[in-house]
Amino acid sequence: MEQQVVHESRVKKSLLNARVNLIFYFLTLALSFFSRKIFLDTLGADFVGLTGTLQNLLGFLNLAELGIGSAIGYVLYKPLFDHDESKINEIISVFGYLYRWIGFIILGVGLILACFLPLIFPNTKFEMDIIFFAYFSFLASSLIGYFANYKQTLLGADQKNYVVTAYFQTATIIKTLIQMASAYYTGSYCLWVVIELVFGIIYSFILNWKINQVYPWLKSEIRLGKQLFRKYPEVVKYTKQLFVQKISYTVQYQTSPFLIYTFVNLATVAFYGNYTIITDKLSQFVNTFLESSSASIGNLIAEGNQSKIKHLFWELISMRYFIGGVFSFAIYILIEPFITLWLGPEYLLSHVVLLLIVLNVFISYTRGGVMQFLFGFGLFYDIWAPIIEIVINLTIAIWGGYMWGLPGVLLGGLTSQILIVGIWKPYFLFKKGFKEPAWNYWKHISVYCAGVILPALFIILLLNPLLPFNAFDSWTYWILCAGIDLGAYSLISIILLYYFTSGMRSFVHRFIKLSLIHISEPTRQAEIS
Numbered sequence: 001m002e003q004q005v006v007h008e009s010r011v012k013k014s015l016l017n018a019r020v021n022l023i024f025y026f027l028t029l030a031l032s033f034f035s036r037k038i039f040l041d042t043l044g045a046d047f048v049g050l051t052g053t054l055q056n057l058l059g060f061l062n063l064a065e066l067g068i069g070s071a072i073g074y075v076l077y078k079p080l081f082d083h084d085e086s087k088i089n090e091i092i093s094v095f096g097y098l099y100r101w102i103g104f105i106i107l108g109v110g111l112i113l114a115c116f117l118p119l120i121f122p123n124t125k126f127e128m129d130i131i132f133f134a135y136f137s138f139l140a141s142s143l144i145g146y147f148a149n150y151k152q153t154l155l156g157a158d159q160k161n162y163v164v165t166a167y168f169q170t171a172t173i174i175k176t177l178i179q180m181a182s183a184y185y186t187g188s189y190c191l192w193v194v195i196e197l198v199f200g201i202i203y204s205f206i207l208n209w210k211i212n213q214v215y216p217w218l219k220s221e222i223r224l225g226k227q228l229f230r231k232y233p234e235v236v237k238y239t240k241q242l243f244v245q246k247i248s249y250t251v252q253y254q255t256s257p258f259l260i261y262t263f264v265n266l267a268t269v270a271f272y273g274n275y276t277i278i279t280d281k282l283s284q285f286v287n288t289f290l291e292s293s294s295a296s297i298g299n300l301i302a303e304g305n306q307s308k309i310k311h312l313f314w315e316l317i318s319m320r321y322f323i324g325g326v327f328s329f330a331i332y333i334l335i336e337p338f339i340t341l342w343l344g345p346e347y348l349l350s351h352v353v354l355l356l357i358v359l360n361v362f363i364s365y366t367r368g369g370v371m372q373f374l375f376g377f378g379l380f381y382d383i384w385a386p387i388i389e390i391v392i393n394l395t396i397a398i399w400g401g402y403m404w405g406l407p408g409v410l411l412g413g414l415t416s417q418i419l420i421v422g423i424w425k426p427y428f429l430f431k432k433g434f435k436e437p438a439w440n441y442w443k444h445i446s447v448y449c450a451g452v453i454l455p456a457l458f459i460i461l462l463l464n465p466l467l468p469f470n471a472f473d474s475w476t477y478w479i480l481c482a483g484i485d486l487g488a489y490s491l492i493s494i495i496l497l498y499y500f501t502s503g504m505r506s507f508v509h510r511f512i513k514l515s516l517i518h519i520s521e522p523t524r525q526a527e528i529s
Contacts, residue, residue, distance in 0.1 A: 024169035049266035096222040103146030141200035175199035263401035314503030324365030325452030337471035356410040377433040392416040455492035
């Protein structure tokens, strides 16, 4: 009975996280496209490219975080499962102590990096005063997380990330609205940056106030962190492993804008950003449903029921491949007409770039299932894998960028993801986590791949040539194409996956069961009343 209550609690918390994420997703989705248009028209593509490049440049400084946040999150699963408040207080104290030192390190490195800004941006239309002001404002916003917001890791590990989402996204919406107004009426670069910094400070105060409400017993003391640090050697162990893993992720997602600027120009960074703002929003939508289960997976693995763990794994894989297939297909057929209608045909990139973006996006959507379970099992010690991934990525990206520009840069990330994320990581999980042959993964995953590729080929080659309208011509035709193509794709894909995979059948049955329970709850409560 107790296990059933724990299971229901996991499901309810995951659904609440997903519901809150979904609400804010749609609010920020419309706002992001509208604000992007205003910022490009009023501040210019060069300024948008500059801020994107600076933020990605500062992203490298976050490597000093060493993966401590993820390590602490993993270490918190067990005491949260046991409701050990004393141990949680000690772990958060250690976390605060470590993060304070990391904050000082990032500040020092950030000051040194600032000396090289004139060399990094030698030929821009902006005065160096503007570049320095934006850089230090972004640096200050980054440091807030280390000195003030470290406690939010507890909310994530406790499946209460909806609290962080609600406050962060609310602050983001208000900030963006004010930035849009300032850009439209003043066109001031400095005011845009000031608003960015001020809202980072406001969000920090509100978040910590809310954390104190949710956990009134939380009494972390940074001063005791140094003494308690030796009590938790697993934090050091997992931090060392996660540090290398995090380097790989940072290189994958932070270097692209900088390499594009190096081999092409700032305007192309902004053009590429028009594509990634769409793909990032769709990724956020996917994560709304799937990443909210991360803490539940860690909690389930801590429980130790191997049968349930494997059953949940294939359910999540089926969801990821179906949702990843739908959204990757949507990007391929709809993003070019969308950008044409939204900004104009002059903002389109080549079709080769689109194909590389779609392939990268599909891997990023589907990789999460394996990565979540690797994290849940604490399997971080394959530190050679991310190092090889970095070498492959940078080698091909630099050489490809020099030879072919933007497509060459994107090819580096795609190649490294296929080899390491697509091949090695699943092998590692099945060998060390599930302790069974990796062939069990490959024979299932080939069916999932067929289930998402075949419907796309059918629609592109057979259905779309029969349509009497073109999505490029108007928003009405774009909506009609989206409805017909995505409806047909979803129907064919889910039928194929349901018929040929047990994971999709299990997911559909669970979905129907939860829906019936949700519908019957109001009736049951009325009867009790």
